[in-house]
Amino acid sequence: MSRIPHTAGRVAMVSEHASPLAALGGPDAGGQNVYVAQVARQLARKGYRVTVYTRRDAAGLPDRVTLIDGVQVVHVPAGPPAPVPKDELLPHMTEFGTFLARQWAQSPPDVVHAHFWMSGLAALAGARELGIPVVQTYHALGTVKKRYQGDADTSPPQRLAVEEAVGHECARIIATCSDEVAELKAMGLPEDRISVVPCGVDPDQFTPGARTRPPGARRRLLAVGRLVPRKGFDRAIRALADVPDAELLIAGGPEADLLGAEPEAARLYGIAGEYGVLDRVTLLGGVGRARMPRLMSSADLVLSLPRYEPFGIVPLEAMACATPVVATAVGGQLDTVVDGTTGVLVPADDDFDLGAVIRALLADPDRLARYGAAGRSRVLGHYTWDRVADGVAGVYGAVSSIRSLSGVVR
Ligand SMILES: CC(=O)N[C@H]1[C@@H](OP(=O)(O)OP(=O)(O)OC[C@H]2O[C@@H](n3ccc(=O)[nH]c3=O)[C@H](O)[C@@H]2O)O[C@H](CO)[C@@H](O)[C@@H]1O
């Protein structure tokens, strides 16, 4: 592709805790980081100039980093220049918003795209006086998190009210799936200001690979995500007890040699011990982006078993690798995984006999191959980051003076 002149418009993305430069798999680094990095890259390819504002979480970071031509990442001073759990960041959003207001007064973007509720707050603080339109993507909703996590939810108490206020004030909300639209409507947010644009996958990075393993090797089940209880890795471990000829790999968390200090890793190994499958479960720790496609292609099945999931990028990555998915019938997985075509949707409730579903699939190579091929073709048709960026650019065009160049600049 030849170098593209940047003519389409200036986009400011605000992603307070989720940097496109971060390593993935920890409690606060996952899908939002991937989304921001990928959409920013694709927009730049289409001719937009994108600046991503994310919190400075280490003293030595440069003020500004070029991600690729057309995408800059700015490290915003807001709170201590050290890691802070995202649920403790709210008090630093005033400083974040003041920084944005100062930057944008000097050099205003055409549109601001805020990611997560706290970014919405900071983005509106920076953009309000200047009249710059703010587009909001929540990635996760406090109402849903509270419903499922109850007292275990460590979000600050202001989250629900701020989330709602941001939704009322922003120019447009981008929801990622129909389930999220229903949740937003239940919050009282106006449907006519909600656009649905899903998340995506890079089909050139995530490609089908050889699934060959040495003779006699166990069948491989894989689960991937931030190493947090709500991702349902415990369900995958319990199901493994009913699938005698398989191993389960779990990717997520810090680097493998630091897993020992991770309470969630200890909890999962404890469950594996209790169910007698310790010798067949391996926690890999955080797996880098370069290794992920090969890992996903090496699996016979990817298990995505969260109790709730706003969207879920992991099933798309598996499908792009032609690996069938067993997923809980929740959130965005209801849109992406087609039951009986690209995988199997299972109830999120713990009593369901997951082992039986997995055994039946592993015993049927034709079905696995069929589901894998259908998954790949589904992501190519609906879920590439390139398409996602077109959808996002369409929303920018609707709320700002940016002329949408989707489909023109390639
Ligand atoms: C609870 C919640 O808020 N979930 C949402 C969150 O992402 P959340 O982080 O929960 O989950 P996702 O499955 O969407 O994304 C995880 C990403 O991290 C990657 N990964 C994970 C572990 C690892 O070791 N290495 C690695 O690269 C995965 O390959 C994937 O690309 O925002 C996403 C983007 O809106 C949504 O799709 C999720 O529904």
Ligand SMILES: O=P([O-])([O-])O[C@@H]1[C@@H](O)[C@H](O)[C@@H](O)[C@H](O)[C@@H]1O
């Ligand atoms: O699951 P959760 O704790 O609400 O919040 C998550 C963040 O911590 C994570 O960084 C991000 O990638 C996800 O999109 C999601 O927003």
